Amino acid sequence: MTLVEEYLQIRKYSEQVCEPLQTEDYVVQPVADVSPPKWHLGHTTWFFETFILKPFSDNYQIYNDEYNFVFNSYYETVGNRVIRTDRGNLSRPGVKEIYQYRAYVDAAMVNLLSTRLKDDVRELLVLGFNHEQQHQELLLTDIKYILGNNPLFPVYVQDRKEVLTVKNEPGWIDIPAGIYQIGHEGTGFCFDNELNRHQVYLHDFAISKTLVNNAEFLEFIRAGGYENFSYWHSEGWDWVKNNHVKSPMYWHLIDEEWFNYTLGGLVPIDLNAPVSHISYYEAYAYASWRGMRLPTEFEWEVAAKNFNWGERWEWTESAYLPYPGFSKAPGAIGEYNGKFMVNQKVLRGASIATPQNHSRITYRNFFHPHLRWQYTGIRLVK
Incomplete structure (x- = not known):
């Protein structure tokens, strides 16, 4: 081309x-x-x-x-x-x-x-x-x-899919402790925040092959997850109370049945679909409720070679920080990523909204912990 x-x-x-x-x-x-x-x-x-x-x-x-x-x-x-x-x-x-x-x-x-x-x-x-x-x-x-957020819940495109057909078999991937290489390598394009390639030490861990789905998250809701402060960071608990949050964004309880606004309009919750449009606060609280945690971005990058990803941007436990040796380019282009390396969490992967050929295993997305209008999801670590 x-x-x-x-x-x-x-x-x-x-x-x-x-x-x-x-x-x-x-x-x-x-x-x-x-x-x-x-x-x-x-x-x-x-x-x-x-x-x-x-x-x-x-x-x-x-x-x-x-x-x-x-x-x-x-x-x-x-x-x-x-x-x-x-x-x-x-x-x-x-x-x-x-x-x-x-x-x-x-x-x-x-x-x-x-x-x-x-x-x-x-x-x-x-x-x-x-x-x-x-x-x-x-x-x-x-x-x-x-x-x-229009009360008429208008349809964008009737058949626009929000779930990929590629699935992972349930289970866990064991990653042994050791030193691993992190960051972009090769001659292809990457953003400056994916550089420089460097080593990290990881303790052994197990990461889920699958994302948390709506049925699993519904269990958290029904178990009183949004009413129990013990699962939440203090800042996250304040966010829940101040914003009266009781479910993921776009979920609506109508006549005791849960519906979800999608690009195809308002439809019943697809229990098998990955949960989406949740904040870091919610992802952390759910993991805490399950007695587990979120992966760090380095754990995710090392493990992602072993499972299919790209259906949701996945919250990690990592703060958005520069890699060793990171330097900003001169002029306006240097403002692209580095100036935002504060008070944000890293997300890894991609989502169904990501254009074709615009995702890679080293890509680092980043948002403030309360944001959830992107297709964000949860992958657990134990």
């Missing part, structure tokens, strides 16, 4: 994710962590314009100088921006104009990609590909949050 073909394929998929939406759906921002779909479409376009076309394409004309303020996310180096919580207040630019913006930038990018590119430009281009794929995952989960 040529660079042009890869670029256009990735860009097209972002728009395909939005195809089922009505115009009003593009603008909504129910909470700070969820961005309006039209903002994602504009921001990913701004990324290519700002970091590739502007510095490397001769005679390129910026589509709209004011878009730098509208679509910059968190790059202090690039300038001021609309704060994250206000993205849903922007009725303009409209959806039609944002698609025109994408077409304008795509045409310029195709022209640039048809020329001989220097290695540093190619590296930025691949980063841009992966950046847009990250936003495709966020885009789908943000759309689900927008629709799932």
